[in-house]
Amino acid sequence: MPPPKKYLKLEPSRAPAGLAERIDAFIAYLNLERGLSFNTQSAYQNDLDACAAFLAEKRGVKSWLDASADDATAWLHALRDNGMSAASSARKLTSLRVFARHLVRDQLRPDDFTELISMPKLPRRIPGTLSEAEMGKILSAPTGGSALAVRDRAILELFYSSGLRASELSTLTIPQINLDDGFLRVFGKGSKERVVPIGGKAIEALRVYLDAARPGFVRTGKTGAEVFLSKRGTAISRKTLWVLVTQYARRAGLEKKVKPHLLRHSFATHLLGGGADLRAIQEMLGHASLATTQIYTAVESKRLIDQHAQFHPRNKG
Secondary structure, three states: OOOOOOOOOOOOOOOOOOOOOHHHHHHHHHHHOOOOHHHHHHHHHHHHHHHHHHHHHHHHHOOOOOHHHHHHHHHHHHHOOOOOHHHHHHHEEEEEEEEEEHHHHHOOOOOOOOOOOOOOOOOOOOOOOOHHHHHEEEHHHOOOHHHHHHHHHHHHHHHHHHHHOOHHHHHOEEHHHHHHOEEEEEEOOHHHHHEEEEEEHHHHHHHHHHHHHHHHOOOOOOOOOOOOOOOOEEEEHHHHHHHHEEEEEEEEHOOOOOHHHHHHHHHHHHHHHHHOOOHHHHHHHHHHHHHOHHHHHHHHHHHHHHHHHHHHHOOOO
């Protein structure tokens, strides 16, 4: 079972009258039946509220029963005209599609009014990554023996060792970790469970943190079972993780923008470069589709091409 979480509930939809009620019912379905995270529910609600506001104001739509493919297409065109990227528009269309199918499933509409709408064409983007040398510099950036330095070393080692998302690391609890056997259980998107190995360096850093540093962060009445704690004794936030990674990258002398997800990309790319099986990497990352993981093969191919261009004698002018 997933670890217990603090209950968070979204505010009611701010969509115009006649459209808000169905959005609220859909969010309740995502929460109670699908078990999606608060952040995912919030993203759906924001997308649908924005769509509803446009349909009501610009298209005169008063009920989701009246919404048509032309209305939805007009919304997408408005997003594009306002400068929204294809990726963001595609995500918003996905939110509307899931909602439209829910209306059909609940027999509130006979048809899916988004079915024939084409998804905005997305450019194939190769994820950024760090070299092993750059990664080593970041891992060495927290210096000294203070509780904060010990904590931050463990955080960075675990990010790189296990490829966790920032949300997964911030909510990781002590019962999820098995240092003796070298693995942890992660509850990722949609509360899906996966088992992820922990490398030797990360195990060592975690042992030191749990034994010597974490007790100093514990505050009565505030501290739960989360592994990584803030100075206040509460679970460290995703925002704090973002700030920490960015700060240590600067301290390491890296000029590129480094965020927690870049450590996840580096984890996957370095595993693939070392000969790991793509299916194994998919399982460790928690990707639902192998196609999502295959983007890292493009990263590795680009690295090989760059190496060839730099070092092969026939490429030198």
